[in-house]
Amino acid sequence: MPLAKLLPLTDVSSCSIEMTRDPITADAAEQLARTLKAIADPARLRLLSMIAASTSSEVCNCDLTEPLGLSQPTVSHHLKVLVDAGLLTRDKRGLWAYYSLVPGALDSVARSLTSV
Amino acid sequence: MPLAKLLPLTDVSSCSIEMTRDPITADAAEQLARTLKAIADPARLRLLSMIAASTSSEVCNCDLTEPLGLSQPTVSHHLKVLVDAGLLTRDKRGLWAYYSLVPGALDSVARSLTSV
DNA sequence: CCACTGTATTGATGACTGTCAATCTATAGG
């Protein structure tokens, strides 16, 4: 029998364990998981990395398709997932679409992870 | 036409964009994505959080099932995913299984994210 | 040896996801 059940110091009725602080809420977990799911894909990680590593802060879709080895619709799909997750912004000028990182977005996710 | 294609400063043959540094490799992306996929689930985030927030560094499976509102096999499955990903360790003593965080594992993932 | 209990595994099922071919949309240039 776990220690917490033998010595329920704070809450006798529940069988929950002793906490130094409150764990993440179900809603917060849902939200963070949604963002992480957007990042947790090899193609999308490479897209983020390529955009982050480019000299210009903006990268055109056409520059991303070939190095990834994926079809144009697939890259377009992945970019949309990243935009919807708030990690990228899209700026369409003329025929081309330029993508850039949302400043601080990735760092914010990383911080959420360390404090989980 | 994107600027990089008009002024291919380093590599005329390829149509890749200019980079300040090399983007993540395909293999590294695959590896990081695997770990992130293990984290990118509401139930698993809550498990990590509950274990991290507990006073004792170890948490017993039986303490995790009820607050999550999931069946015992499902919780066991999620814990296995986290162990397999190198984020948790399992220590089975007698009938009970005690889980604890692998020190620095989550921080390491967070650092990988900020430098993507 | 036997019943009980906490945990892990298996099998099934419904939902979601990554991918591409085909198509659509919008813009540039003659």
Added chain:
DNA sequence: CCTATAGATTGACAGTCATCAATACAGTGG
């Protein structure tokens, strides 16, 4: 206008995943 082109959308398909009921497994205690 008409054509060509970059990008987005749609539809289909195969693969993965989260979940639970049922079962198996491994200790514990009579």
